[in-house]
Amino acid sequence: MTETVPSWSDERVDLLRRLWQEGLSASRIATQLGGVTRNAVIGKIHRLGLSGRVTKGAEGDTPRKPAREVEAPTGPETAAGAASDSPATETTGTVIPMQSPSQASAPEVPATPASVARMEPVSLAVSSRVTIMDLRESMCRWPLGDPTSPDFHYCGDRAITGLPYCPQHAQIAYQPAAERKRDRRVGGFR
DNA sequence: CCCTGATTCGC
DNA sequence: GCGAATCAGG
Numbered sequence: 001m002t003e004t005v006p007s008w009s010d011e012r013v014d015l016l017r018r019l020w021q022e023g024l025s026a027s028r029i030a031t032q033l034g035g036v037t038r039n040a041v042i043g044k045i046h047r048l049g050l051s052g053r054v055t056k057g058a059e060g061d062t063p064r065k066p067a068r069e070v071e072a073p074t075g076p077e078t079a080a081g082a083a084s085d086s087p088a089t090e091t092t093g094t095v096i097p098m099q100s101p102s103q104a105s106a107p108e109v110p111a112t113p114a115s116v117a118r119m120e121p122v123s124l125a126v127s128s129r130v131t132i133m134d135l136r137e138s139m140c141r142w143p144l145g146d147p148t149s150p151d152f153h154y155c156g157d158r159a160i161t162g163l164p165y166c167p168q169h170a171q172i173a174y175q176p177a178a179e180r181k182r183d184r185r186v187g188g189f190r
Numbered sequence: 191c192c193c194t195g196a197t198t199c200g201c
Numbered sequence: 202g203c204g205a206a207t208c209a210g211g
Contacts, residue, residue, distance in 0.1 A: 007203080025194065040204050042195060047202070051196075138192075158192090194211070201203085 008044060020045055023053065028136060130156030140166035142173075 008016070012033060019029045026045070027038035045051055130153050135141060140155035141164045157166035165173050 027193080037204070038195090039206080042197095043202090043204050046196075053195095136193095161191095192211100195209090197208075198206085200205095 013044070013048070016041065016044060017048070017050070020050065020053070031136065130154045140164070140169055142166070142169035 016029060026041040030036050030038040030041045135154055138159050140157040140159045142155040144155060145152045155166055155169055159166050160170055163170050
Protein backbone atom coordinates (compact mmCIF):
# COMPACT_ATOMS: atom_id res chain seq x y z
CA MET A 1 0.00 0.00 0.00
CA THR A 2 1.28 3.35 -0.86
CA GLU A 3 -0.03 5.33 1.99
CA THR A 4 2.16 8.28 1.36
CA VAL A 5 1.68 11.32 3.45
CA PRO A 6 4.60 13.30 2.16
CA SER A 7 4.11 16.98 2.34
CA TRP A 8 1.36 19.30 3.24
CA SER A 9 -1.44 18.53 0.87
CA ASP A 10 -4.11 21.13 0.33
CA GLU A 11 -6.46 19.15 2.45
CA ARG A 12 -4.05 18.87 5.32
CA VAL A 13 -3.18 22.52 5.17
CA ASP A 14 -6.83 23.40 5.13
CA LEU A 15 -7.50 21.19 8.09
CA LEU A 16 -4.53 22.65 9.83
CA ARG A 17 -5.83 26.16 9.29
CA ARG A 18 -9.28 25.37 10.60
CA LEU A 19 -8.10 23.51 13.66
CA TRP A 20 -5.60 26.19 14.48
CA GLN A 21 -8.21 28.86 14.04
CA GLU A 22 -10.49 26.91 16.31
CA GLY A 23 -7.95 27.17 19.02
CA LEU A 24 -6.63 23.65 19.16
CA SER A 25 -3.10 23.31 20.38
CA ALA A 26 -0.34 22.37 18.01
CA SER A 27 0.22 19.01 19.63
CA ARG A 28 -3.39 18.05 19.30
CA ILE A 29 -3.52 19.13 15.71
CA ALA A 30 -0.43 17.08 15.07
CA THR A 31 -2.02 14.08 16.71
CA GLN A 32 -5.11 14.37 14.64
CA LEU A 33 -3.29 14.93 11.40
CA GLY A 34 -1.00 12.08 12.12
CA GLY A 35 2.48 11.59 10.82
CA VAL A 36 3.63 14.92 12.03
CA THR A 37 4.91 16.28 15.26
CA ARG A 38 3.75 19.40 16.96
CA ASN A 39 6.97 21.03 15.86
CA ALA A 40 6.04 20.40 12.28
CA VAL A 41 2.65 21.89 12.88
CA ILE A 42 4.06 24.97 14.53
CA GLY A 43 6.60 25.34 11.79
CA LYS A 44 3.93 25.16 9.16
CA ILE A 45 1.77 27.59 11.05
CA HIS A 46 4.55 30.10 11.01
CA ARG A 47 5.35 29.52 7.39
CA LEU A 48 1.73 30.08 6.55
CA GLY A 49 1.95 33.34 8.34
CA LEU A 50 -0.77 32.70 10.85
CA SER A 51 1.27 32.54 13.95
CA GLY A 52 0.14 34.13 17.11
CA ARG A 53 -3.51 33.57 17.61
CA VAL A 54 -4.88 36.74 19.04
CA THR A 55 -7.13 36.12 21.93
CA LYS A 56 -6.64 39.30 23.85
CA GLY A 57 -6.44 42.64 22.19
CA ALA A 58 -5.44 44.57 25.23
CA GLU A 59 -2.84 42.93 27.42
CA GLY A 60 -1.01 39.81 26.47
CA ASP A 61 2.03 41.81 25.63
CA THR A 62 4.41 39.11 24.62
CA PRO A 63 7.83 40.61 24.16
CA ARG A 64 9.76 38.91 21.44
CA LYS A 65 12.35 36.74 22.99
CA PRO A 66 15.55 35.70 21.28
CA ALA A 67 14.75 32.11 22.09
CA ARG A 68 18.07 30.99 20.84
CA GLU A 69 21.14 32.98 21.51
CA VAL A 70 23.89 30.76 20.30
CA GLU A 71 26.54 33.21 19.46
CA ALA A 72 26.24 36.78 20.42
CA PRO A 73 28.66 38.91 18.47
CA THR A 74 28.00 41.63 20.97
CA GLY A 75 29.00 44.21 18.47
CA PRO A 76 27.48 47.25 16.83
CA GLU A 77 26.48 45.06 13.90
CA THR A 78 23.79 43.43 16.00
CA ALA A 79 21.61 46.37 15.18
CA ALA A 80 21.15 44.99 11.72
CA GLY A 81 19.43 41.89 12.94
CA ALA A 82 17.37 43.71 15.48
CA ALA A 83 16.32 46.37 13.05
CA SER A 84 14.75 43.89 10.71
CA ASP A 85 12.54 42.65 13.43
CA SER A 86 9.23 44.33 12.83
CA PRO A 87 7.98 42.98 9.52
CA ALA A 88 4.64 44.68 9.77
CA THR A 89 3.00 47.24 11.92
CA GLU A 90 1.92 45.77 15.14
CA THR A 91 -0.10 47.18 17.95
CA THR A 92 -2.64 48.64 15.65
CA GLY A 93 -4.97 48.75 18.60
CA THR A 94 -7.72 47.37 16.45
CA VAL A 95 -9.39 44.15 17.28
CA ILE A 96 -9.03 41.58 14.61
CA PRO A 97 -12.39 40.70 13.09
CA MET A 98 -10.89 37.62 11.48
CA GLN A 99 -14.08 37.06 9.63
CA SER A 100 -13.28 36.48 6.03
CA PRO A 101 -16.07 37.53 3.66
CA SER A 102 -15.12 34.71 1.38
CA GLN A 103 -15.60 32.28 4.16
CA ALA A 104 -18.14 30.00 2.62
CA SER A 105 -19.77 27.21 4.53
CA ALA A 106 -20.30 29.45 7.48
CA PRO A 107 -23.84 30.69 7.14
CA GLU A 108 -24.75 30.16 10.74
CA VAL A 109 -22.92 30.37 13.98
CA PRO A 110 -20.07 27.90 13.81
CA ALA A 111 -20.44 27.10 17.50
CA THR A 112 -16.88 26.25 18.22
CA PRO A 113 -16.02 24.09 21.20
CA ALA A 114 -14.82 27.19 22.91
CA SER A 115 -18.07 29.04 22.49
CA VAL A 116 -20.05 26.06 23.56
CA ALA A 117 -17.96 25.66 26.63
CA ARG A 118 -18.38 29.29 27.44
CA MET A 119 -22.13 29.31 27.27
CA GLU A 120 -22.27 26.15 29.25
CA PRO A 121 -24.86 26.87 31.93
CA VAL A 122 -25.64 24.00 34.18
CA SER A 123 -27.47 21.72 31.86
CA LEU A 124 -24.69 19.41 30.96
CA ALA A 125 -25.64 15.95 32.09
CA VAL A 126 -22.53 14.18 30.97
CA SER A 127 -19.43 15.33 32.71
CA SER A 128 -16.66 15.92 30.24
CA ARG A 129 -17.09 13.21 27.68
CA VAL A 130 -13.65 12.67 26.29
CA THR A 131 -14.06 11.92 22.62
CA ILE A 132 -11.42 10.85 20.18
CA MET A 133 -10.89 14.50 19.47
CA ASP A 134 -10.02 15.31 23.01
CA LEU A 135 -7.76 12.37 23.54
CA ARG A 136 -4.15 13.19 24.03
CA GLU A 137 -1.03 11.17 24.44
CA SER A 138 -1.11 11.23 28.19
CA MET A 139 -4.79 10.48 28.50
CA CYS A 140 -6.32 7.17 29.40
CA ARG A 141 -7.72 5.46 26.34
CA TRP A 142 -9.93 3.11 28.22
CA PRO A 143 -13.12 2.91 26.20
CA LEU A 144 -16.38 3.63 27.94
CA GLY A 145 -19.74 2.79 26.53
CA ASP A 146 -20.84 1.35 23.26
CA PRO A 147 -18.50 2.26 20.42
CA THR A 148 -21.47 2.38 18.09
CA SER A 149 -23.26 4.82 20.31
CA PRO A 150 -22.73 8.56 20.13
CA ASP A 151 -22.28 8.35 23.86
CA PHE A 152 -19.05 6.54 23.40
CA HIS A 153 -16.08 8.19 24.97
CA TYR A 154 -12.87 7.50 26.80
CA CYS A 155 -11.74 7.62 30.37
CA GLY A 156 -9.45 10.53 29.69
CA ASP A 157 -7.73 10.48 33.05
CA ARG A 158 -4.04 10.97 33.31
CA ALA A 159 -2.43 7.91 31.83
CA ILE A 160 0.66 6.38 33.32
CA THR A 161 3.62 7.64 31.39
CA GLY A 162 4.39 5.12 28.71
CA LEU A 163 1.08 3.37 29.08
CA PRO A 164 -2.22 4.03 27.37
CA TYR A 165 -4.19 3.78 30.57
CA CYS A 166 -4.61 5.49 33.88
CA PRO A 167 -3.56 3.57 37.01
CA GLN A 168 -7.03 2.24 37.60
CA HIS A 169 -7.62 0.92 34.13
CA ALA A 170 -4.05 -0.24 33.75
CA GLN A 171 -4.70 -2.40 36.76
CA ILE A 172 -7.56 -4.01 34.93
CA ALA A 173 -5.75 -4.21 31.65
CA TYR A 174 -2.55 -5.66 32.99
CA GLN A 175 -3.43 -8.19 35.59
CA PRO A 176 -0.39 -9.92 36.95
CA ALA A 177 -0.05 -13.54 36.06
CA ALA A 178 0.79 -14.34 39.65
CA GLU A 179 -2.60 -13.39 40.84
CA ARG A 180 -4.32 -15.26 38.11
CA LYS A 181 -2.27 -18.34 38.77
CA ARG A 182 -4.20 -19.64 41.71
CA ASP A 183 -7.39 -18.34 40.32
CA ARG A 184 -6.92 -20.12 37.09
CA ARG A 185 -9.65 -22.51 36.29
CA VAL A 186 -9.59 -25.27 33.79
CA GLY A 187 -11.03 -24.87 30.38
CA GLY A 188 -11.03 -21.27 29.31
CA PHE A 189 -10.34 -17.73 30.18
CA ARG A 190 -12.19 -15.69 32.68
C1' DC B 191 6.24 17.24 35.34
C1' DC B 192 2.90 18.30 32.41
C1' DC B 193 1.98 21.41 28.84
C1' DT B 194 2.05 25.72 25.47
C1' DG B 195 3.99 28.40 21.26
C1' DA B 196 8.45 30.69 19.07
C1' DT B 197 12.66 30.57 16.92
C1' DT B 198 16.78 28.92 14.70
C1' DC B 199 19.08 26.37 11.43
C1' DG B 200 20.66 22.15 8.99
C1' DC B 201 18.73 19.50 5.70
C1' DG C 202 9.93 24.25 2.41
C1' DC C 203 10.40 21.21 6.14
C1' DG C 204 10.84 19.98 10.99
C1' DA C 205 14.06 18.58 15.01
C1' DA C 206 16.24 20.87 18.48
C1' DT C 207 16.02 24.29 21.33
C1' DC C 208 14.30 28.12 23.97
C1' DA C 209 11.09 30.36 27.04
C1' DG C 210 7.29 30.33 29.58
C1' DG C 211 2.50 28.69 32.14
